[in-house]
Amino acid sequence: MTRVFDVSLPISPDLAAFPGNPGPRIRPTQRVRDGAATNLSEVQLGSHTGTHVDAPAHLFEAGAGAHALPLDVLIGAAVVADAGAVETLIRPADLMALDLARGTSRLLLRTRNSSFWQEPSRAYPTDYVALAPEAATWLVERGVRLVGTDALSIEPFGASGRPTHRTLLEAGVVIVEGLDLQAIAPGRYTLVCLPLRLMGADGSPARVVLLDEGGAIA
Amino acid sequence: MTRVFDVSLPISPDLAAFPGNPGPRIRPTQRVRDGAATNLSEVQLGSHTGTHVDAPAHLFEAGAGAHALPLDVLIGAAVVADAGAVETLIRPADLMALDLARGTSRLLLRTRNSSFWQEPSRAYPTDYVALAPEAATWLVERGVRLVGTDALSIEPFGASGRPTHRTLLEAGVVIVEGLDLQAIAPGRYTLVCLPLRLMGADGSPARVVLLDEGGAIA
Numbered sequence: 001m002t003r004v005f006d007v008s009l010p011i012s013p014d015l016a017a018f019p020g021n022p023g024p025r026i027r028p029t030q031r032v033r034d035g036a037a038t039n040l041s042e043v044q045l046g047s048h049t050g051t052h053v054d055a056p057a058h059l060f061e062a063g064a065g066a067h068a069l070p071l072d073v074l075i076g077a078a079v080v081a082d083a084g085a086v087e088t089l090i091r092p093a094d095l096m097a098l099d100l101a102r103g104t105s106r107l108l109l110r111t112r113n114s115s116f117w118q119e120p121s122r123a124y125p126t127d128y129v130a131l132a133p134e135a136a137t138w139l140v141e142r143g144v145r146l147v148g149t150d151a152l153s154i155e156p157f158g159a160s161g162r163p164t165h166r167t168l169l170e171a172g173v174v175i176v177e178g179l180d181l182q183a184i185a186p187g188r189y190t191l192v193c194l195p196l197r198l199m200g201a202d203g204s205p206a207r208v209v210l211l212d213e214g215g216a217i218a
Numbered sequence: 219m220t221r222v223f224d225v226s227l228p229i230s231p232d233l234a235a236f237p238g239n240p241g242p243r244i245r246p247t248q249r250v251r252d253g254a255a256t257n258l259s260e261v262q263l264g265s266h267t268g269t270h271v272d273a274p275a276h277l278f279e280a281g282a283g284a285h286a287l288p289l290d291v292l293i294g295a296a297v298v299a300d301a302g303a304v305e306t307l308i309r310p311a312d313l314m315a316l317d318l319a320r321g322t323s324r325l326l327l328r329t330r331n332s333s334f335w336q337e338p339s340r341a342y343p344t345d346y347v348a349l350a351p352e353a354a355t356w357l358v359e360r361g362v363r364l365v366g367t368d369a370l371s372i373e374p375f376g377a378s379g380r381p382t383h384r385t386l387l388e389a390g391v392v393i394v395e396g397l398d399l400q401a402i403a404p405g406r407y408t409l410v411c412l413p414l415r416l417m418g419a420d421g422s423p424a425r426v427v428l429l430d431e432g433g434a435i436a
Contacts, residue, residue, distance in 0.1 A: 207425070
């Protein structure tokens with residue numbers, strides 16, 4: 001039996017929001033207990049709320065929207081790598097130390113950030129572990145096509161010009177942020193990362209799961 | 219190479235909304251062209267907007283929310299069956315005529331509804347093809363655990379007491395609505411249906427894809 005691991009953050013008004021991003025709201029619009037035929041709600045979310053993908057349109061005026069992120073990159077073999085020893089900045093040397101197999105095209109970085117999700121508060125810290133711009137370049141040069149982080153942003157907080165994002169998005173690398181990797185042992189998995197099909201949007205909340213590598217789906 | 223078919227509706231303000239459901243809005247909250255570091259947006263969606271799942275909480279006060287729908291039902295082998303000859307109501311005889319293999323646990327019904335998505339208008343018709351309550355009972359008895367439709371609702375329009383939904387949700391069957399199956403040949407696939415992890419919500423927009431059956435994911 002193939003196991004399915006949910007690495008998505010629960011979306012509720014309690015979800016931690018990155019500074020500048022609106023928190024989620026789920027507002028009932030009709031209720032059975034008030035005589036309606038069904039319960040219906042309206043959901044309000046930042047495009048970068050919780051577990052989400054960044055689209056090139058996050059930085060670039062004419063960049064592709066979330067709807068256009070390639071499904072063959074969002075789905076496939078992935079490595080969850082342990083960068084738990086890194087204090088704040090993942091540098092090329094840290095990536096080299098991961099000893100990634102050649103051809104690794106999807107990389108999820110498990111860091112001390114994941115422990116924040118054990119007892120999350122609504123205010124997100126600014127001293128999370130992030131990816132240095134030179135490390136982003138290193139990943140691009142290695143042919144990585146998707147990179148995931150257990151922080152709400154992959155960029156060092158407030159970095160001017162957002163060089164890590166710029167490097168990745170310019171190269172067409174999909175960025176997945178806000179993963180909860182607490183319970184995930186480092187190793188190989190099948191990743192399925194499905195954002196909403198939001199036309200032209202700069203990003204989108206996503207549901208992200210990991211399956212046992214090579215496990216049959218039935 | 220495993221093919222991935224996107225059977226999700228594009229989410230934009232033009233998306234057809236089922237009567238009583240708010241249409242989607244994607245509103246920029248900050249723009250690079252106005253001097254901001256990044257583009258960010260706020261997304262407003264009905265919980266049953268576009269391609270979506272229904273949770274037991276759609277009908278039942280203490281019903282499970284969208285977050286609790288079982289991933290092992292949302293992911294797995296599925297049959298896309300052609301019910302293109304049905305005028306408005308799929309009855310048990312129509313399901314019998316599909317000649318489903320024993321053990322079919324996920325069934326997507328492709329009907330004339332899918333042609334609406336060729337040139338969608340914002341007003342959704344009320345004469346769509348729906349599932350009769352007796353047909354819902356038939357599916358439950360056969361052990362089907364997920365049923366998908368290419369209409370925005372699986373219920374005959376305005377049916378008092380929502381007997382089709384009631385039968386399915388009471389039995390723990392996952393309902394997927396608003397699939398675009400226009401381009402999908404009837405047959406066997408691997409379904410991946412991932413709703414957002416919306417805590418306690420009565421439903422959730424979802425991204426839904428079909429993969430070639432048994433195709434390797436790499």
